[in-house]
Amino acid sequence: MGTLTLDGLCRRYATTTAVERVDLEVAEGEFVALLGPSGCGKTTTLRMVAGFVAPSSGRILIAGRDVTHAPPHGRDTGMVFQSYALFPHMTVGENVAFGLEMRKVARAERDARVREVLRLARLDGLGDRLPRQLSGGQQQRVALARALVVNPAVFLLDEPLSNLDAKLRAEVRIEIRALQQRLGLTTLFVTHDQEEALTMADRLVVMERGRVRQIGTAEALYERPADAFVAGFIGRCNLLRGTPEAPGQFRTASGALLPCLPQPARPGDILALRPERIALRAAGDGLPARLAAVTYLGAQTEYHLDLAGTRLVAVAPTPAEGDARRGLAPGDAVLAHWDPAEARLLPAEPGDLLDDQA
Amino acid sequence: MAGSRLHRAAFGVAVTGAYGLILAPVLAVIVISVFAQEIVSFPPSGITLAWYANAWERREFARGFLTSLQLALGATAIGVPLGTAAALALSRARLGRFRGGLNTLLLGPLAVPGVVAGTALYLFYVRAEFWIDDDIKGTLPGLVAAHVLLTIPWTVRLVLASLQGLDRAAEEAAANLGARPFTVFRRITLPMLRPGVVAACLFSFIQSFENLELTLLLVGPGRTTLPVAMLNYLEFRVDPTLAAVATVQIALVGALMLITDRFVSLSRVV
Numbered sequence: 001m002g003t004l005t006l007d008g009l010c011r012r013y014a015t016t017t018a019v020e021r022v023d024l025e026v027a028e029g030e031f032v033a034l035l036g037p038s039g040c041g042k043t044t045t046l047r048m049v050a051g052f053v054a055p056s057s058g059r060i061l062i063a064g065r066d067v068t069h070a071p072p073h074g075r076d077t078g079m080v081f082q083s084y085a086l087f088p089h090m091t092v093g094e095n096v097a098f099g100l101e102m103r104k105v106a107r108a109e110r111d112a113r114v115r116e117v118l119r120l121a122r123l124d125g126l127g128d129r130l131p132r133q134l135s136g137g138q139q140q141r142v143a144l145a146r147a148l149v150v151n152p153a154v155f156l157l158d159e160p161l162s163n164l165d166a167k168l169r170a171e172v173r174i175e176i177r178a179l180q181q182r183l184g185l186t187t188l189f190v191t192h193d194q195e196e197a198l199t200m201a202d203r204l205v206v207m208e209r210g211r212v213r214q215i216g217t218a219e220a221l222y223e224r225p226a227d228a229f230v231a232g233f234i235g236r237c238n239l240l241r242g243t244p245e246a247p248g249q250f251r252t253a254s255g256a257l258l259p260c261l262p263q264p265a266r267p268g269d270i271l272a273l274r275p276e277r278i279a280l281r282a283a284g285d286g287l288p289a290r291l292a293a294v295t296y297l298g299a300q301t302e303y304h305l306d307l308a309g310t311r312l313v314a315v316a317p318t319p320a321e322g323d324a325r326r327g328l329a330p331g332d333a334v335l336a337h338w339d340p341a342e343a344r345l346l347p348a349e350p351g352d353l354l355d356d357q358a
Numbered sequence: 359m360a361g362s363r364l365h366r367a368a369f370g371v372a373v374t375g376a377y378g379l380i381l382a383p384v385l386a387v388i389v390i391s392v393f394a395q396e397i398v399s400f401p402p403s404g405i406t407l408a409w410y411a412n413a414w415e416r417r418e419f420a421r422g423f424l425t426s427l428q429l430a431l432g433a434t435a436i437g438v439p440l441g442t443a444a445a446l447a448l449s450r451a452r453l454g455r456f457r458g459g460l461n462t463l464l465l466g467p468l469a470v471p472g473v474v475a476g477t478a479l480y481l482f483y484v485r486a487e488f489w490i491d492d493d494i495k496g497t498l499p500g501l502v503a504a505h506v507l508l509t510i511p512w513t514v515r516l517v518l519a520s521l522q523g524l525d526r527a528a529e530e531a532a533a534n535l536g537a538r539p540f541t542v543f544r545r546i547t548l549p550m551l552r553p554g555v556v557a558a559c560l561f562s563f564i565q566s567f568e569n570l571e572l573t574l575l576l577v578g579p580g581r582t583t584l585p586v587a588m589l590n591y592l593e594f595r596v597d598p599t600l601a602a603v604a605t606v607q608i609a610l611v612g613a614l615m616l617i618t619d620r621f622v623s624l625s626r627v628v
């Protein structure tokens with residue numbers, strides 16, 4: 001167990017920069033998730049930590065030791081591969097014992113530790129099977145057990161759940177988190193599934209095109225996104241182009257004037273407003289809007305609003321039977337209200353906004 | 359429904375026909391080897407094992423068999439490790455623009471007609487004998503060296519195919535668990551390549567054992583392989599003795615295939 005430090009880590013290829021100046025501190029026993037869209041450099045970052053990809057520049061420190069140029073076998077990381085990468089010609093027991101064997105752990109202790117970790121991973125009695133005789137979920141747990149048994153300084157996982165079905169994924173998520181906490185493992189976890197990252201990790205690193213956009217707890221990223229990309233990537237968000245007018249006023253591209261948090265504005269800023277922070281009312285404060293569409297989602301209902309040409313999405317718990325709002329239908333006029341502090345101006349880069357958000 | 363049954367029947371007939379076509383000559387050889395009369399005619403005048411006895415008594419077949427066996431074992435023992443190493447280099451080493459050329463060079467002997475390669479080797483051996491002032495033609499080392507040209511391309515081809523299907527992540531996992539490169543190779547890579555290497559041994563052995571064209575000019579008095587001995591025999595006699603010898607050959611190759619198939623499923627690698 002130990003800390004992990006990435007210091008200005010870069011990886012360039014002939015035509016692309018896969019990872020650009022990533023700085024990250026993972027504390028002892030902390031679970032950090034690398035999150036981002038496909039191709040943002042998550043796997044490359046993880047593989048640099050494991051030693052399979054050489055950094056173009058920057059340093060990697062594990063437990064304070066500079067391992068930037070150390071070979072993979074000298075790094076003391078425990079990696080779980082997306083494909084599991086079990087040794088097909090070895091039994092489950094031999095697979096799990098391999099790391100201990102490499103560390104020259106005596107036979108008796110090795111057997112005891114293998115038995116213990118197989119029990120932890122709920123694989124008792126499967127030690128003599130070959131990997132191909134196991135289900136996908138069991139193979140996944142063997143891969144976990146094999147990496148855990150050596151007590152690595154840093155535990156690395158690259159989308160370990162992506163080959164499991166939805167139900168199993170939810171279970172294994174909880175299991176991995178419990179094991180990680182119980183063993184106090186310093187963990188770097190790669191995923192492009194934000195729910196996975198939000199539920200498992202102590203802190204999240206949001207990456208985009210090789211760069212870190214923001215690092216923080218799930219709550220910090222959701223409530224205080226650093227930019228429009230993070231706001232749109234973590235949870236849903238209305239992202240509106242336009243220009244700040246007076247402090248606390250934002251003129252959207254289509255001309256609506258919306259209240260927002262008074263804050264120093266930079267040109268090109270985007271207004272970000274979470275759908276569930278918009279309340280719909282029949283009377284009182286609020287901006288007049290017309291309902292363009294209503295989508296019933298069971299527990300929640302989604303309202304597509306048209307504010308004089310500006311489109312906003314609001315989400316609210318589905319009103320109880322008999323509530324007047326239950327009968328809202330496209331074409332109805334409503335008042336949309338939000339606390340101006342919920343509408344923030346965020347910097348945005350070209351490409352941060354999806355096409356339907358304008 | 360009826361259409362699909364017709365389909366299946368037609369498929370069955372086609373498969374049976376194809377197998378029949380492939381196996382007919384083999385079966386014919388085996389059957390002829392026990393016909394009693396010297397000139398093959400049907401129906402046979404009787405059944406006999408005399409041709410096997412005759413083959414056994416003619417020293418050139420026994421000696422040829424022994425030479426072919428030594429030759430095939432030697433060429434396999436040398437060619438398979440070299441071919442495996444070459445396949446590893448081809449798929450792993452940073453060869454850049456040399457990769458294509460090296461690949462062609464290693465697989466090349468498969469494309470050159472055996473007689474042409476044999477003639478070239480013959481001329482080369484004549485020249486080389488002059489330089490080193492010793493025999494190469496008609497010696498076992500000379501023959502083994504020639505047959506390594508057969509076993510290397512086969513090995514490269516089969517092992518390269520195995521390498522392409524190999525999961526590199528397993529090797530990375532081993533390194534991640536603390537295995538040094540050579541340990542990774544010995545404990546992970548090689549065992550995962552086993553089917554390809556076993557198949558390479560089998561095919562190398564068979565290629566060498568049955569080769570006629572490449573060998574023809576390189577044998578010498580007292581150092582004749584079984585196929586060449588058979589050809590020589592054919593030049594002045596045609597009787598079922600050859601069928602008897604061929605039957606023994608077929609039995610040997612068949613047995614080898616069966617034994618190998620127990621270790622690796624051949625249909626998976628070839």
Ligand SMILES: Nc1ncnc2c1ncn2[C@@H]1O[C@H](COP(=O)(O)OP(=O)(O)OP(=O)(O)O)[C@@H](O)[C@H]1O
Nearest residue numbers: 013016017018037038039040041042043044045192
């Ligand atoms: N060996 C390589 N040569 C050239 N470019 C590469 C190489 N490996 C990765 N890249 C590029 O680097 C970028 C980051 O790749 P990486 O595999 O790290 O993405 P990722 O975040 O893991 O994506 P995903 O979620 O799809 O797995 C991609 O644009 C990819 O094309």
Ligand SMILES: [Mg+2]
Nearest residue numbers: 042043044158
């Ligand atoms: Mg990836």
